[in-house]
Amino acid sequence: xxxxxxxxxxxxxxxxxxxxxxxxxxxxxxxxxxxxxxxxxxxxxxxxxxxxxxxxxxxxxxxxxxxxxxxxxxxxxxxxxxxxxxxxxxxxxxxxxxxxxxxxxxxxxxxxxxxxxxxxxxxxxxxxxxxxxxxxxxxxxxxxxxxxxxxxxxxxxxxxxxxxxxxxxxxxxxxxxxxxxxxxxxxxxxxxxxxxxxxxxxxxxxxxxxxxxxxxxxxxxxxxxxxxxxxxxxxxxxxxxxxxxxxxxxxxxxxxxxxxxxxxxxxxxxxxxxxxxxxxxxxxxxxxxxxxxxxxxxxxxxxxxxxxxxxxxxxxxxxxxxxxxxxxxxxxxxxxx
Amino acid sequence: xxxxxxxxxxxxxxxxxxxxxxxxxxxxxxxxxxxxxxxxxxxxxxxxxxxxxxxxxxxxxxxxxxxxxxxxxxxxxxxxxxxxxxxxxxxxxxxxxxxxxxxxxxxxxxxxxxxxxxxxxxxxxxxxxxxxxxxxxxxxxxxxxxxxxxxxxxxxxxxxxxxxxxxxxxxxxxxxxxxxxxxxxxxxxxxxxxxxxxxxxxxxxxxxxxxxxxxxxxxxxxxxxxxxxxxxxxxxxxxxxxxxxxxxxxxxxxxxxxxxxxxxxxxxxxxxxxxxxxxxxxxxxxxxxxxxxxxxxxxxxxxxxxxxxxxxxxxxxxxxxxxxxxxxxxxxxxxxx
Numbered sequence: 001x002x003x004x005x006x007x008x009x010x011x012x013x014x015x016x017x018x019x020x021x022x023x024x025x026x027x028x029x030x031x032x033x034x035x036x037x038x039x040x041x042x043x044x045x046x047x048x049x050x051x052x053x054x055x056x057x058x059x060x061x062x063x064x065x066x067x068x069x070x071x072x073x074x075x076x077x078x079x080x081x082x083x084x085x086x087x088x089x090x091x092x093x094x095x096x097x098x099x100x101x102x103x104x105x106x107x108x109x110x111x112x113x114x115x116x117x118x119x120x121x122x123x124x125x126x127x128x129x130x131x132x133x134x135x136x137x138x139x140x141x142x143x144x145x146x147x148x149x150x151x152x153x154x155x156x157x158x159x160x161x162x163x164x165x166x167x168x169x170x171x172x173x174x175x176x177x178x179x180x181x182x183x184x185x186x187x188x189x190x191x192x193x194x195x196x197x198x199x200x201x202x203x204x205x206x207x208x209x210x211x212x213x214x215x216x217x218x219x220x221x222x223x224x225x226x227x228x229x230x231x232x233x234x235x236x237x238x239x240x241x242x243x244x245x246x247x248x249x250x251x252x253x254x255x256x257x258x259x260x261x262x263x264x265x266x267x268x269x270x271x272x273x274x275x276x277x278x279x280x281x282x283x284x285x286x287x288x289x290x291x292x293x294x295x296x297x298x299x300x301x302x303x304x305x306x307x308x309x310x311x312x313x314x315x316x317x318x319x320x321x322x323x324x325x326x327x328x329x330x331x332x333x334x335x336x337x
Numbered sequence: 338x339x340x341x342x343x344x345x346x347x348x349x350x351x352x353x354x355x356x357x358x359x360x361x362x363x364x365x366x367x368x369x370x371x372x373x374x375x376x377x378x379x380x381x382x383x384x385x386x387x388x389x390x391x392x393x394x395x396x397x398x399x400x401x402x403x404x405x406x407x408x409x410x411x412x413x414x415x416x417x418x419x420x421x422x423x424x425x426x427x428x429x430x431x432x433x434x435x436x437x438x439x440x441x442x443x444x445x446x447x448x449x450x451x452x453x454x455x456x457x458x459x460x461x462x463x464x465x466x467x468x469x470x471x472x473x474x475x476x477x478x479x480x481x482x483x484x485x486x487x488x489x490x491x492x493x494x495x496x497x498x499x500x501x502x503x504x505x506x507x508x509x510x511x512x513x514x515x516x517x518x519x520x521x522x523x524x525x526x527x528x529x530x531x532x533x534x535x536x537x538x539x540x541x542x543x544x545x546x547x548x549x550x551x552x553x554x555x556x557x558x559x560x561x562x563x564x565x566x567x568x569x570x571x572x573x574x575x576x577x578x579x580x581x582x583x584x585x586x587x588x589x590x591x592x593x594x595x596x597x598x599x600x601x602x603x604x605x606x607x608x609x610x611x612x613x614x615x616x617x618x619x620x621x622x623x624x625x626x627x628x629x630x631x632x633x634x635x636x637x638x639x640x641x642x643x644x645x646x647x648x649x650x651x652x653x654x655x656x657x658x659x660x661x662x663x664x665x666x667x668x669x670x671x672x673x674x
């Protein structure tokens with residue numbers, strides 16, 4: 001039994017429209033005690049991700065909604081402090097879908113060992129974790145990336161987008177990123193090897209900027225944002241083009257019941273295939289994709305950046321910052337040592 | 338050399354928005370004379386099809402635009418009157434992409450023999466021709482129809498839609514048609530074996546009508562129309578659903594430069610695949626699909642209806658009627674004997 005206090009975030013309101021820090025409440029409780037076949041994990045890093053906006057809704061979706069008054073769930077990397085689980089030892093680094101909290105109790109089945117080799121353990125929450133698999137699946141499995149393609153990635157400086165663009169680059173493509181600041185676009189072209197990057201917040205005419213960056217049109221669009229950025233990209237789709245719909249963050253904070261409108265898009269002439277996907281359908285690929293990404297990271301072919309917010313008390317702010325585009329690369333919350 | 342007059346339709350204007358009969362002009366010329374390796378064909382039936390609206394535009398598309406001042410092209414079935422082509426004899430029934438005219442000259446390569454077995458030759462322009470292949474490809478190749486699917490077809494009483502629904506029925510699906518008159522919906526359910534049909538012009542609340550007709554949601558949507566009918570159907574798509582975009586006739590007559598708007602549709606949560614297609618990409622399947630459809634017609638499994646307009650002089654009116662939904666089944670123009 002570990003003495004002390006466990007600070008954990010509770011969902012107190014389901015927002016309609018823009019969420020705010022008022023929707024969350026930080027509750028202090030004694031550090032919980034693991035039961036049989038359970039372990040106590042001290043969080044090192046908590047991952048906050050755009051998909052979590054959907055969990056704030058009480059609606060049928062692929063991810064169960066968070067329950068009001070209960071701790072919110074999220075992927076964490078942490079250290080085992082106490083263990084009643086065979087094969088899980090005190091001091092082990094583990095990953096799991098645990099709580100927005102300093103400590104959490106989990107069953108053995110809920111925990112995976114973290115093995116990131118030379119890379120720091122936090123990479124288990126991005127390049128060597130779910131965002132890495134998402135980037136690979138959207139580009140390769142859903143997007144059917146082909147050498148010579150022009151690939152556009154929106155949300156390109158995010159955890160998933162930055163990896164998707166680099167995978168497409170390795171696959172022999174011309175890669176164009178769309179992002180929302182000069183710092184981000186510079187990172188994409190100068191460090192990650194994107195062929196071009198468009199700052200959608202600064203260009204006067206987004207469609208022309210996309211056209212200049214994609215003189216042969218867009219063969220594959222990795223969609224993270226929705227809205228006007230999509231419109232500009234999707235007007236340039238080539239024959240037999242593909243759109244991998246990973247997310248649409250610009251539309252997540254619409255008031256309940258309100259629907260975004262825009263051009264009607266049914267790409268018959270170009271034979272475009274638009275396909276939505278959810279990474280959990282591809283769990284069977286997780287291990288092999290993670291190995292590929294680990295190798296590329298080791299070889300310097302794939303790079304990543306982390307935006308680290310310190311302290312569990314700042315987790316909601318870090319989460320809300322995703323919708324403002326405040327992160328470059330993966331947004332993490334550093335909780336423990 | 339055949340004496341007499343050949344009446345043929347010329348495109349005189351490129352309409353913006355709704356086309357009208359003023360965009361066409363009936364020209365009388367002497368019946369043309371076939372040169373070396375050419376034959377003279379007397380049109381029996383001319384096919385008018387929604388895709389022809391695109392040919393009125395001077396825009397890059399999969400079908401070459403019609404040339405102003407020249408005869409418009411369209412698929413015809415006709416009889417060979419004179420022939421300088423080996424293997425094409427006077428009296429042969431042929432099919433080709435010829436003129437909106439009583440007579441046309443064509444090379445041997447432009448003509449296919451018509452072999453419709455027990456079925457009348459006009460079926461070479463629908464169930465045993467391009468519309469039949471379109472229906473099959475959209476349902477099977479693009480739509481990946483599966484037994485147990487709920488399949489919705491819009492434009493369901495048209496040449497393509499009526500066949501798509503019957504193919505889905507044969508494939509073991511619950512089939513729901515959306516059409517624009519009581520006569521049409523009765524035909525779908527009473528004669529073609531659709532499980533349900535919705536008259537979108539008469540229901541008070543289209544989304545509710547679709548919901549009632551599709552209690553388990555929509556697994557495959559065969560899209561012919563675009564617009565609000567699509568909205569109602571696409572709100573009911575199931576996980577891993579598919580949308581085969583064959584056409585969007587309700588949007589074809591927008592003024593140039595104007596874009597239809599509607600709900601933004603990027604179906605990520607349901608992992609929907611939306612895919613446009615063009616039948617000419619599937620010419621390699623034409624023969625085998627035509628054989629299947631011929632067998633089903635013979636067995637009474639697939640039925641068809643023709644709406645026949647008499648006289649080449651009425652061809653533009655027949656074409657324009659497509660956009661008003663005046664046809665039930667395949668719209669043809671009967672030109673010759």
